Amino acid sequence: MIFFGHLGFGLQIAKPLFRHDELKKKRAVGFLLLGCVLPDLIDKPLYHGLSWITGKSGAELGLISTTRTFGHTLVFLFLLFVLARWRKSPALLMIAVGTATHLFVDHVGDTIGHAIFGSPFPTQYDEHGISLNIVGLFWPFLGNRFPVFPFEHIMQHFDFFRRPHIAVGEVLGLIFLWKDRVVRQTVRQWIKERLWKRAYSPPRSKSSG
Numbered sequence: 001m002i003f004f005g006h007l008g009f010g011l012q013i014a015k016p017l018f019r020h021d022e023l024k025k026k027r028a029v030g031f032l033l034l035g036c037v038l039p040d041l042i043d044k045p046l047y048h049g050l051s052w053i054t055g056k057s058g059a060e061l062g063l064i065s066t067t068r069t070f071g072h073t074l075v076f077l078f079l080l081f082v083l084a085r086w087r088k089s090p091a092l093l094m095i096a097v098g099t100a101t102h103l104f105v106d107h108v109g110d111t112i113g114h115a116i117f118g119s120p121f122p123t124q125y126d127e128h129g130i131s132l133n134i135v136g137l138f139w140p141f142l143g144n145r146f147p148v149f150p151f152e153h154i155m156q157h158f159d160f161f162r163r164p165h166i167a168v169g170e171v172l173g174l175i176f177l178w179k180d181r182v183v184r185q186t187v188r189q190w191i192k193e194r195l196w197k198r199a200y201s202p203p204r205s206k207s208s209g
């Protein structure tokens, strides 16, 4: 999954954990959706930024050898939950749950997709025969390394849209989002409050007195 797949599937996975009014309150669903894509918002710019600056890719970049590094680890997820609990923040809790769905969708989606359609990057293993995807997920406890995805430029990511399981995932994700009542209500409310009222409310007059 790349973007809409994460948003749509993540929402479907997380929704049963919350009541309808919990998701609507203070636009909590927005924070949940942010969490659904947060690992990629951190790790993809990190890799592609470093690659662009240094002109290197994959293993040449050392530890940052892929677009799935720190934001895709259980340590990061754990810290988010700790932070949410410490701050007693419902918004952070939503972000943490969204992030958990991201990791789940990445790993399960890849496992199913690659089993059926094959992988552009064959699974790599460490010296103990453990998949580097798992080593990366449990970083740094199983080793200080991540798998090597030698993307040479960001446009290679867009080539992924041509892979059947990615394309289907993105379309399904978009449909899940579109059909979700809480998302529609929240977006409608946001437009009404932020755009409509701002554009059409009469200018405030100074109170005379």
Ligand SMILES: [Zn+2]
Pocket (backbone or CB within 6 Å): 039, 040, 068, 072, 102, 106
């Ligand atoms: Zn990801």
